[in-house]
Amino acid sequence: MARVHVAAWRAAYQGIMTDDRLAGLSERTFAQRWESIVTSPGEVRNFVVERDRQIVAIGSAGPPRQPVPAGEVHMVNVHPDAWGTGAGTAMLERLQDELRTLGYTSAYLWVADGNQRAITFYANRGWSPDGEVMDDERESPPLRELRYVQEL
Template identity: 75%
Template sequence: MQVRRARPGDGKGMAAVHVAAWRAAYVGIMTDDRLAGLSERTFAQRWESLVTSPGEARTFVAETDGRITGIATAGPPRHQVRAGELHMLNVHPDAWGTGTGSALLTRCVDELTLLGYDSAYLWVAEANHRAITFYTHHGWTPDGETMDDHRESPPLREHRYVRDL
């Protein structure tokens, strides 16, 4: 398995990971209709657009035997804080427990450090116990901040986790 910067042409593989990860990780957290309605085609277009015009965010893929098995994005914060942000990290369920998520997380933390941040934050769904366990294992701690992601219906309650870099 290797972790590398995402590049044009990765969108389809990234979308497959994104959709599979959400459908496995968000059962009981998001509605069944929302999960069933996830479109690999739509996600592929979004990912391809992001990869070809990345802005300041850094997007990485984990690749195993030529297949994308994980995706992650980190960079400047979307909220008014003085910390880098892990925007997202998803691993295909077939690659859970293989070290793929840890490798992507390490790469993102390293990238945020290179960008000059000395701390970072991320948001995780309140009921996503697998992700919470993963992040706390890697030194992230909740800081008490919460928000509701109104892009989802019903809104998805998220908690902020932080760590020094």
């Protein structure tokens, strides 16, 4: 999972995050985070897509982090070697199904401003921007994100 996470960020965020930030991403650090998440599951549901016994996509969805009556797709990350293979679509569909199972009739997600590949991916699957913008202060400089929504 960490391998996919780091590779996806390094490829998708080129020109969006600083080169130093991307170079400093650590599979070990991400692996520790994922181990904690998997061994102490909370309300957020986590999934993987496998191809040839290798994880090629990771994703999570669940209750919203904001006070809105919609489920949240917290993350979709696909290893760059699996871009264009349907792994991202399979993951997104699974996450949407999970949100429906949890009783949500609409959903939202955040996508980095400038991540044109992801923006196009979501738009082609019926997601649309609602005009909300957020600066993720966990990144330095802060990462500008756009909110996309969809009825489930």
